[in-house]
Each structure stands twice: as C-alpha cells, then as structure tokens.
Amino acid sequence: MLGPFRHRYPEINISLQVINRQRVLERLSENLDDLYILGQPPSNLDINLRPVLENPLVAIAPHNHPLAQEKNIPLQRLAEEPFIMREPGSGTRMAVEHFFEENRVALNVEMEIGSNEAIKQAIAGGLGVSVLSCHSLALEGTKGPLTILDVEGFPIQRYWYVVYPGSKQLSVVARTFLEYLLDEGKQIAEQTTLELFMHKT
Numbered sequence: 001m002l003g004p005f006r007h008r009y010p011e012i013n014i015s016l017q018v019i020n021r022q023r024v025l026e027r028l029s030e031n032l033d034d035l036y037i038l039g040q041p042p043s044n045l046d047i048n049l050r051p052v053l054e055n056p057l058v059a060i061a062p063h064n065h066p067l068a069q070e071k072n073i074p075l076q077r078l079a080e081e082p083f084i085m086r087e088p089g090s091g092t093r094m095a096v097e098h099f100f101e102e103n104r105v106a107l108n109v110e111m112e113i114g115s116n117e118a119i120k121q122a123i124a125g126g127l128g129v130s131v132l133s134c135h136s137l138a139l140e141g142t143k144g145p146l147t148i149l150d151v152e153g154f155p156i157q158r159y160w161y162v163v164y165p166g167s168k169q170l171s172v173v174a175r176t177f178l179e180y181l182l183d184e185g186k187q188i189a190e191q192t193t194l195e196l197f198m199h200k201t
Contacts, residue, residue: 005180012173020114022089028163034174036163039133040091046166052181056155057095060120060137061129063147073151075105082110082128084119092116096131099156120146131156 006014017033024038029045039055041047059078067073067081079100085107086093100107110128113119116136123130124145134155137146162178164170170178 001181004184005177009176018115020087020089021091021094028165031165031168034164034171035178037160038091038163039158039160040094041161041163047163048166048168050162050178050182051159052162053160055158055160056134057092057099057131057158058134058137058155059129059131059149059151060123060146061149062123062126063145065129065147065149067149068147071150073149075100075103075152078129078149078151079105079107081108083107084111084113084122084128084130085109086116086119087112087114092132095156095158099153103153 002014002016006012019027021038021040024036025042025045027033028036028042028047037052041049059073061068061081067077085096097107111122113122116132119130119132120136122128129149131154134148137144137148162181164174
C-alpha cells in the first residue's frame with residue numbers, strides 16, 4: 001500500500017515503525033506520530049477512528065502438515081497442535097485468545113515470539129502452527145512453505161483501523177495519505193487478499 005503512494009509523491013519522506021499494540025497505544029497517547037494503524041483500537045482514549053481494511057486472521061501451518069489437506073478441521077483438533085503465539089500485548093494475540101475462550105477451547109501455547117516474520121520462520125521450521133493476519137502471507141502467496149488451514153470458525157474477521165488523537169488536526173500530507181488509504185490503498189490490499197484466498201481454494 002505504501003509503494004504506489006511513495007511513487008506518486010516522491011518528495012514526501014515516510015517513516016514507518018512496526019511495533020506491537022502496547023507500544024502503539026503509548027505513542028498514540030503522547031501524539032508522537034501522524035497516523036497509527038492497528039487491529040484493536042483502544043476504548044479509553046479520545047481518538048478519531050476509521051476502519052480501513054478487513055484483516056482476516058487465519059490458521060497457518062507448514063505446507064506438508066498432516067492437516068494441510070483436511071477440510072473444516074474442528075477447532076478442538078487445531079488446539080491440540082503446538083501453538084506459536086505473539087507476545088502479550090499483541091492485538092493479534094488478544095483476538096486469538098478471545099476467540100478460543102468464546103468457543104471454550106484451551107490453546108496449547110508452546111512458544112511466544114515477538115514478530116510475525118519470526119513466527120512464520122518457526123512454522124516453516126516445523127515448530128508448530130499459529131494464527132496470523134492473512135496479509136502476512138501476501139508476499140509468499142500459496143507457493144511458499146506455509147499454508148492456510150481450513151478450520152471451522154475461521155477466518156476470524158477483524159479490521160485494520162487508522163487512528164489519531166481526537167483533538168489532532170492532520171497535516172496536508174497526513175490527510176492525503178489517509179484519503180489514499182481509504183480509497184486506492186484499500187483496493188490494492190483487498191485485491192491481494194482475494195487472490196490469496198482464490199489460489200487457496
């Protein structure tokens with residue numbers, strides 16, 4: 001999503017930080033950045049909030065996993081696998097834990113890792129399965145070492161939100177980027193997601 005925007009406005013300098021939800025909330029409360037993108041917005045801060053993109057969470061395993069060819073895998077069966085989870089404070093982890101608690105299924109968490117890329121490497125290495133945003137598989141597609149499992153109740157439907165403090169007046173640059181995200185950027189990301197699921201099915 002950033003690439004086409006950067007090519008259109010080459011004079012704009014972009015600074016992007018990838019951090020977990022807790023750090024995002026800290027920076028948001030101190031108004032340190034123009035815009036914030038997160039999957040689980042806070043309920044205790046005065047913010048402007050715009051849903052920008054669907055963010056389905058999918059169960060991921062190595063492509064040669066015994067469950068890779070199964071259909072409608074019971075949630076309980078998935079939970080028996082060794083799970084690799086993001087660290088406490090991660091929005092993805094909060095959503096996954098909430099989903100399993102709602103379905104009264106206990107997770108078998110064997111490993112905590114602080115980044116999606118490292119989790120994907122661990123899955124590819126046969127250390128377990130995980131639940132991540134399907135957008136994290138966009139570059140690998142369906143030809144890589146990972147596969148999306150067909151599990152009952154999945155994907156977990158969530159959204160990416162653009163957030164900024166309620167009292168903040170956006171700069172011209174930030175407003176231009178926000179408008180781009182809500183229109184063209186959204187279309188780019190949605191097309192990537194659609195292609196990923198179409199190839200899977």
